[in-house]
Amino acid sequence: KERLKEELRISVVDADTREPLNARLSFEVDGDYWAPEGVNEHGIRFTSIHKSKQQRFTVIYALITGPLRIPYPKGAESIKITASRGFEYISDSIEIDLEERSASAAIPIDRWSNLRDSGWAAIEEHLHYDRLNSADDRHWLAMLDADGLDAGHFMILKGGMVPGIWSRQFAFGEAGRSNDERQWLIPSQEYRASAKGHINLLGTSKIIEPYSTGGMGWPKVVENYPPLHDVLKEAQNQGGYAGVAHGGSLGKQPTAIADAVLGRVDFWEISNGFIYELDTWYRLMNCGYFLPPMAGTDLPNWPYRDAWQPFLGSIRTYVHKGGSTEFDAFKQAINRGRVFTSSGPLIDLEINGQPIGESINLAEPGFVRVTGNLRSPRPLREIELIRNGQPVDVSVLKQNSSGIHTWSIDTNLKIEESSWIALSGLGSRINVQNIDATAHTNAIRVIVNDEPIRSPETAREFIEALQGRKNFYREKGAYKTEHQRLQALEIFDRAIRELEKRL
Known part of the structure; x- marks a missing residue:
């Protein structure tokens, strides 16, 4: 291991108020990922370990109590430090040339949502x-x-x-x-x-x-x-x-x-x-x-x-x-x-001015106004309006203001039968995990003429699946007594009877 030289003093502050913030810090030294071997009392160094999967990752936090002090490797020419604080602050980076034996920096980050x-x-x-x-x-x-x-x-x-x-x-x-x-x-x-x-x-x-x-x-x-x-x-x-x-x-x-x-x-x-x-x-x-x-x-x-x-x-x-x-x-x-x-992205949906999780009642089939948006300081890839599990073709307004990407929908949607509606979205690729950033709302229900939301086809599919699983536990399930087996099978029977009411 290289002998460590002097320390780097880091703090994170709100860009507007200049108040200190607790924040996560990530480091690159001369272009490579790096985690310091220790921090002072104004920081937290936490190593997550999954033993059987052999997954290990170290995270560093700067605290509001004072400057975080960390050593850096001898001979390093530069260090890049990125500060992040959840999804409602814009992560930001600074790069420091390490010509002196120690250096100080306060990283300001902007809150874009509250x-x-x-x-x-x-x-x-x-x-x-x-x-x-x-x-x-x-x-x-x-x-x-x-x-x-x-x-x-x-x-x-x-x-x-x-x-x-x-x-x-x-x-x-x-x-x-x-x-x-x-x-x-x-x-x-x-x-x-x-x-x-x-x-x-x-x-x-x-x-x-x-x-x-x-x-x-x-x-x-x-x-x-x-x-x-x-x-x-x-x-x-x-x-x-x-x-x-x-x-x-x-x-x-x-x-x-x-x-x-x-x-x-x-x-x-x-x-x-x-x-x-x-x-x-x-x-x-x-x-x-x-x-x-x-x-x-x-x-x-x-x-x-x-x-x-x-x-x-x-x-x-x-x-x-x-x-x-x-x-x-x-x-x-x-x-x-x-x-x-x-x-990553923040998402919102309203129908006739009612928020996520609510129900709207229509006396007869008609139109409802659907508004929603997906927002992020990072690029967006997709916004999708979903009705009863299927995408709805709607126009999307794409805007960028002060570095915040906003994709919005505002449409009058015709509702012929009782339905549920939700909004989903995709953000930028998360490189280290090779997955997309996602966002999804809960549903809003639109009830027409007091008729419940039903899909007999899906109910039949569920019944068939539960009958198959009941057979599995009847024939291959492990139980100490026959009473335990019958108790487990009876749960399937009750669920099937409930689904049959929805055919």
């Missing part, structure tokens, strides 16, 4: 890191703030990165939550079944055992029991909110559709960045089952970031909770459906 002032909050819904001591929570709270987040769910689980239990939390329920004036840390759980899929249990008061089934993790529980339906119900009874993880895409024979039809799912996780699954969510809405979308990173999976990206919440959920800073306001906002997800 959703918090409009009642919105940003949630990192899916994290897997240990919180073993409440004294360390001040660091997590600072990291959330530096990445432009208001809340982070830290989910305990079993298996995957290591065989046993990991992402341990020092306590559950209110005793395990930490907060300051703005940010919340919430202990939660990802419960997993190798056949049935994964579910996220947010804000529960205690751990629901056995953590995982179907042979996942150690010690193994080989049975396909208890049903995820029962686990979701227990999470709801504890006052948490329970949802399907990874878009329902994991599991050999997933039960997510049945669980949603029976009312045991509060939200549908559509993205972890590296996973972006919309199909089943769309089809559930076509059958009249409306679940707010959520998104979170699933860190420490795929921790790599471009310099402009936040580390925590590189894919996140925005909820409109008004001015309340209480934890329950997050849950209430999700239940109301005032939700959108983003990994």
